[in-house]
Each structure stands twice: as C-alpha cells, then as structure tokens.
Amino acid sequence: MSGPMHRILMVSDFFYPNFGGENHIYYLSQCLLKLGHRVVVLTHAYGNRRGVRYMASGLKVYYIPWRPFLMQNTLPTFYGMLPILRTILIREKISLVHGHQAFSTLCHEALMHACTMGYKVVFTDHSLYGFSDVGSVHMNKVLQFTLADVNQAICVSHTSKENTVLRSGLPPQKVFVIPNAVDTAMFKPATCRLNYDKIIIVVVSRLVYRKGADLLVEVIPEVCRLCPNVHFIIGGEGPKRVRLEEMREKHSLQDRVEMLGAVPHAQVQSVLISGHIFLNSSLTEAFCIVILEAASCGLFTVSTRVGGVPEVLPDDMVVLAEPVPSSMVRAIKKAIHMLPNIDPQKMHLRMKELYSWHDVARRTEVVYDRALKCTDENLLERLSRFLTCGAWAGKLFCLVMIIYFLLWHLLKLWQPTEDIEEVPDIKHSSIKMKVCLGTPMKTNKLPSLE
Template sequence: MPNTMGDRTKHRILMVSDFFFPNFGGVENHIYSLSQCLLKLGHKVVVVTHAYGNRSGVRYMTGGLKIYYVPWKPFVMQNTLPTFYGTLPIIRTILIREKISLVHGHQAFSTLCHEALMHARTMGYKVIFTDHSLYGFADVGSIHMNKVLQFTLAGVTQAICVSHTSKENTVLRSGLPPEKVFVIPNAVDTAMFKPAPERLGSNEIVIVVISRLVYRKGADLLVEVIPEVCSLYPNVRFIVGGDGPKRVRLEEMREKHFLQDRVEMLGAVPHAKVQSVLISGHIFLNSSLTEAFCIAILEAASCGLLTVSTRVGGVPEVLPDDMIVLAEPDPVDMVQAIKKAITILPQIDPQAMHLRMKNLYSWHDVAKRTVIVYDRALKCSNQTLLERLSRYLTCGAWAGKLFCLVMIIDFLLWHLLQLLQPAVAIEEVPDNILKHYQQGEVSWDCNEDQSLR
C-alpha cells in the first residue's frame, strides 16, 4: 500500500520496459528522466528491464534509481522472447520485495512490458501504460501489434500518450475509453542541451541529422533530399549521426554524387555527445515517416537550431510555428522547406530559443502530471477476475475467448505460486537504503551505474 506524507501520497512505482540504459532512444530517455524527477518528488521508483550483455542483476544509478536487469537476453530488436507466463515468478517476487503500489509499463513494442502488466493486473495491482509510438491499421505487423495492445489495455487502469495525435491513434487501435487516456508530452533536459556561446562567423550552413537510419525514420527521403540541397547551396554541409540498415544507401548516395567533403557520416552517436554534434549545426532535419512526438526535435531546439521536419504524427504539436518549418514527407516539399529555413535562419537567436524551451518543456512538470495520473489510478475500484474477463470478451469473437483463457491460466499460476512460495516468505527490501543515499551516507557514481558500495 502507498505511504502518505502530509496530504501527499508517496507512490512506489515499478517502471517496466525492454528498452532502457545502456541502450539509448526516446523511450529509454523518457523512463530515466521521469524516474529521476519522481525520486526527487519523494516517490520510490524501481526499473525492470532485460539483461544487456554482461549487465545482469541489480544495479543502482544516479539518484538511487534501482534497476533489475532480469536474466533474459533480447530475442529481436531488443525485445525478449514472448513467454506469457515465464516472467510471472520474478515479476511477482520484485513486486513483493519492493512493496510496489503500482506498475507503469512503457512502449507497445515491449514484450516484457505487456507480460509484466498482465501479471500485475492478475495480482490486483493498479497498472498504467504509456504509448510512445504510432502504428497503422492495414499492414500485417500493425494488425498483430494492435491486437496485442488491445489485450494489454483491456486490463489497464489508466493510459498515457505523448501527444494528442498519439492519444487518438491509441484509442482507435485499442478500443480504450478516451476518458482513461491522458496526454503528457515528453520533455528535454535544457541543462544538458545548451546552445554554443556564439555563432561562428563563417558563411557555411550546417544541417544536422541525428536519427536511426531505418525506413520509418525516413532515411530514404534523405537519400534524395541531400544531393538536391547540396546542388542548390554550395555553402551547405550535412552532418549525419546515427546507424542502421539504411546507412548503406546514404553512403552510396555520397559516393555517387561526390559529396564526401560535404556529407559527414558519424555513425552511432552516444547520447552524451549529441549536444556537441547539435551545436555544430544551424538547422536540424527530421525526415520521419511516423512519429508520436520526437524528443530529438526538443533537444535540437534547446540547442538553438531551427528545425525542418516532416508533418507527421504528433510533430506539429511539439514546437511553436516560428521554431519549426514543416513539410510533407516528400523530397520536393522537404527541399522547399529547407529553402525557407535557410532564408529565415538569420532571424534565429539560439539563446532566446533555448530560454523558450526552458519555459515550454520540463521533466519536473511531466513528473507532476504523471503523479496526478497515479493518484487517479489508485482511486479506481478493484475489479474481480470475472469483471475483468467481461472486458476481454469484447476484444473479438475468437480473440476475446483466447484472452480470457490466457488470464484464467495466469490467475491459476499465480495462486499456485502463492502456495509454493507464500508472500510472507519473500524478504522485503528495507527503505532505509534510499534514505542513507539522500543523507549522503551512501554514494553512487553519477556517470556510470554500479552496485551499492
């Protein structure tokens, strides 16, 4: 049960996702930054993810953030192999050991997230889900993912989306009542992403691209846009950071058009070095074909770069009109948008843009709004198994019955575990470890997570 201090409820949150440090991306950054701010607000936060290489077991990160790297290796695209019930024993143990009050899962593509939310709901915990991506409705992959999401959200207490477009997409895909879905945008650490002290006096214009070089991120568009812009503007140079299967096409484009001296390929860029790459440019180019929010745009704007982006998903909601130039995901329209950006570039004041971003987006604000969702979730009434099964039956003629069977088996396995290992036999983690950290009696390395010392 949650503790109370004064009039404020102090939550015990379990964050669950396949995507976390040392992997870097929008989801990983969201979980880490949100967790840090929740810790500062006095809540307890524990993260559960799968093992990364030799990173297995319990680790501590900055601020006393505790991470369980459960001993499962990624199966495909950093996701664990779906087992349905294989994760039940360890998720149950962690929930009891850490005296968790609610479970917060992230990303529709995360297998571990879906399984943890299912087990937590079976055990009577309140569960919250944050959707970070947009999916279609027609292709085979999206149809499959939408059905999985429908199953997970049928038992969710509350859901969070990072943009209004994402909310509409999630409601349509899952059938979740709109009143259960809240919109809380991503944010940016403006203390980390600062503009360069002053612009260089050179007439050269540098356009920066930092993205995974995959189809969904519009890497194929870059192959057509970059040569055209270089032919129109001799003083324009590109810096491309990121890696992926489409990197070969960009390398071929550079060779074909003899742009080796004007298109710099950096490969994968560690998150700690993103700011140093951004401040070397003037324009940030985002060519995504689908995007729920795009934290990279916030990071670029915080560094004082004017953004040119495709008009997709929740991107039009991210920045004010005078800080971004939008284009259709078409090479011709994107070239026109870059032309417009170059003409208005002299009007951009990087320092003023940074200050505006500081006022617009804050992880502390995101954390406070998320706590409101937690408070609301804990006030929701508990549902019996039969009440939850009626909700699963609405998921489809055949899928509904299958979902009910999955939940019934999960319920029976949970009770079997209760008999084999009663909750009272599981040792609870004392809370004074975090108190010692906050009092300065215990220290963690802020740059690299490590075991308690």
C-alpha cells in the same frame, strides 16, 4: 509532494544502455524520486549487465536474466515471467506498475501479471502504429488484450492519443496526454554564435525506413546542388546507412556530407551545436524528443509534418514539410533564409519554459493518484471485458487469463508471500553517491532470478 508516496515499478525492454526515446523512463524516474516517491526499473539483461544496479539518485534497476530476442525485445514467455515479477513486486512493496512502449514484450507481460495479482497499472505509449499491415494488425490485437485491464494510460501527444484509442479500444477518458521534455541543463547552445558563410544541417537519427532515411537520400543531393554553401552532418546507425554512403559516392559529396555513425547520447549535444539547422525526416513519429534537444541547443528545425511533430514546437521555431523530397527541399531553403533572425540563446530559454521533466513528473503523479483510486475488480468482471475483444480472440484472452489466475494461486502456495523478504527503505538523499548515468554503484546477484 502533493499526494501520498507511491512505490512505482517502471517496466520496459528498452532502457540503459539502449538509449533513444527510453530517456523518458530515466528522466521521469529521477524527477519522481525527487518528489519523494520510490521508483524501481525492471528491464532485461544487456550483455554482462544483469542483477541489481543503482543509478544516479539511488534509482534501482533490475536487469533480469532474459536475453533480447528481436530488436532488443525479449521472447514472449506468457507465464515464465510471473515468479520473478511477483518476487520483485513483493520485495519492493510496489503499489503501482507503469509499463512503457507498445512494442515491449516485457511491458505487456508485466502489465498482465500485475493486473492478475491486483496491482494498479498505468501504460505509456511512445509510438504510432498503422492499421493495415500484418505486423500492426497483430500488435493492435495484443494491445487490445493488454490494455483491457489498465487503470490509466498516457500518450506523448494528442495524435498519439487518438492512435492508441483507436488501436486498443480504450475509453478516451482513461487516456491522458503528457508530452516528453528535455534536459535543458544538458542541451545548451554554443557559447559563440556560428557564422553563416557555411550552413551546416545536422541529422541525428536511426538510419531506418521509418525515420525517413530513404527521403534523405533524395533530399541531400538536391539541397547541395541548389545551395553551394550547405554541408550535412549525419549521426546515427542503421541498415539504411549503406544507401546514404552510396548517395554520397554517386554525387561526389564526401566533402559536404559527414557520416558520424552511432552517436552516444552524452555526445549528441556536441554534435548539435556544430550546426545551424536540425533536419528530421521521419515518416511516422509520436513526438520526437531529439527535436526538443536540437531546439534547446538553439538549432532551427525543419521536419516532416507527420504524427505528433506539429504539436512539438511553436510555428516560429520550425518549418514543416510534407514527407516528399520537393517539399523538404523547399522547407530547407526557407529555413536558410530565416536563419539570420534566429537567436539560439532566446530559443534555449523558451524551451526551458515550455518543457520540463519536473512538470512531466507532477502531471504523471496526478495519473498515478487516479489509478490508485480505481475500484478493484474480480476475475469475472475482468473476463467479461476480455470477451468484447473479438469473437475468437476474446475467448482466447479469457482462457489465457484463467490460466494466469490459476498459476498465480499455485505460486502463492509454493512460495507464500511471507517467505519473500522485503527490502528495507533507504533514504538515498542521505547517501553521497558519486555515480553518473549508467554507472553501477552496487551489483548484486539475485538468487530468485537465477
């Protein structure tokens, strides 16, 4: 380990068993544990999964008894999370809080509470947002409020960095670009090479507007008409699935378009290796981890030229297209002609060199070191920064932070720090744990969380 040991609290509404881009938190935490750091994850309850769970390598997860309200997000409480978060921070002797996802309510509240209590905070943005629609305007104002206090920020692509800086007003020198990675040990090519008599195009995505499901409805029939030997496998669930099924019925493509429904993350590799080409039709994307997973499995990629996607793969591993049907169809035809020159094993080895979670962890470690070196600020210095967030919004943010500050001091009087028991340090490397991803080793009920 290059620097001092950090005690990190990862916070997000999106964690196992909800899996997607949230893999980032799990893999990053595992690699940080191997580097000798102490990592704890905080998320909300998922069904009966609540209390404390242990995952592989001794990763400790607090599933606090908050229920999801909308799209796996908890209902904003502003001050309701303060007692629970303070207890966890003191119990686990946390030195730094790392929040993930701009859309996570839990993340925003944790960052605000942690800053008020004097902890160093880091934020990672995984998504791109616009500037004109009502939802984005409100989200950007919340982000401006939350990130006014962060010590450092991380984005998964240079496009994402530009987007975050413009939306939040963060100084660019505070924002680092650290891409996602792929577990190449999990995503390997098929042992036998597929023949090209039947070309299979794989789509693995949430079937929603943002992921370009409507674009697929127009592209698939045209590709099937022009290329009689092309078949599609679509894995994923979402509100746009109905449109895809209607398209399949309308054009009588039941034997050429297979709909798998939701695919568990553990089965994504088996779906990918059944195809030759991976198709990504997203309309906005900060990075897109599934492109890495497909390339690691040896699939040639066709993708829309949006967001941070052009930064993900070398030019000889992907064909980019504009997010319009005609451009997508041309790109797929070009990829089919290039297929005989693609070696899945060589592509897998290149991905192994290009993207590593251990490299991501080491680079994140540097960001943590910089965050911990930031000078402490008093309440007046913080309030002066919030005032710059807008004529009316700035004053409102100051009022919210003053109330936070007063509640924190009242909480310290009601429950002194010395009354909160600290957990003992356990060297998990010395424990033989037969646990896999998401399987609990131990479940505790937390009296302070009930």
